[in-house]
Amino acid sequence: MKSSPFWRKTSRLVQPKDDKWAVRVLEYWDATGCDAMVKLEVVKVEVPKDCSVVLGTAHFIKTVEDLHEAMKNAVPDIKFGIGFCESSGPCLVRFEGNDEELKTLASHCALELACGHAFIVFMRNAFPINVLDKVRNVAEVCCIHAATANPLEVIVAETEQGRGILGVIDGFRSKGIEIESDIKSRREFLREIQYKL
DSSP states (O other): OOSOOSOEEEEEEEOOSSTTOOEEEEEEEOTTSOEEEEEEEEEEEOOOTTOEEEEEEOOSTTHHHHHHHHHHHHOTTOEEEEEEEOOSTTOOEEEEESOHHHHHHHHHHHHHHOOTTEEEEEEESSOHHHHHHHHHTSTTOOEEEEEESSOEEEEEEEOSSOEEEEEEEESOOOOOOOOHHHHHHHHHHHHHTTSOO
């Protein structure tokens, strides 16, 4: 038994196996001498051209079917694929959708994430703004982590028990604050795509 009653933390960098992963291992020791390890990984989600992605967490096996209905009810001609990570029993990736390419992409991406109860939706012919209200109103959905067409990085924590999403990096870092010409361009763009009158 350790004499100190306080938790101590050390960290060490682990050489990534390839360019896709950046890993930091955090090891914690408590006063009883038990140790646990948390491994952090960055999983890159490549969003195809003309697609958007929604990433979230839900809590029940029927999530994948309810999300399918929500997507279809939001935009009738939408094309989409859904992957959902089951977190008990057989712990399979469940998938649905109406586009074979996007179903395959979503199921493989969900397996790469492998985070309990995470879901990911890839869509065409619609934008997240068109579907998010319907997705949020699915009874099983707990939270939305990202809704974007940008390159997406998901920060994943892994313990002996499993994996979970800590957060996301959506797109790129800010470069400055808009000025009058930028405000004008923003307003013109929203009217050009008919989201504002």
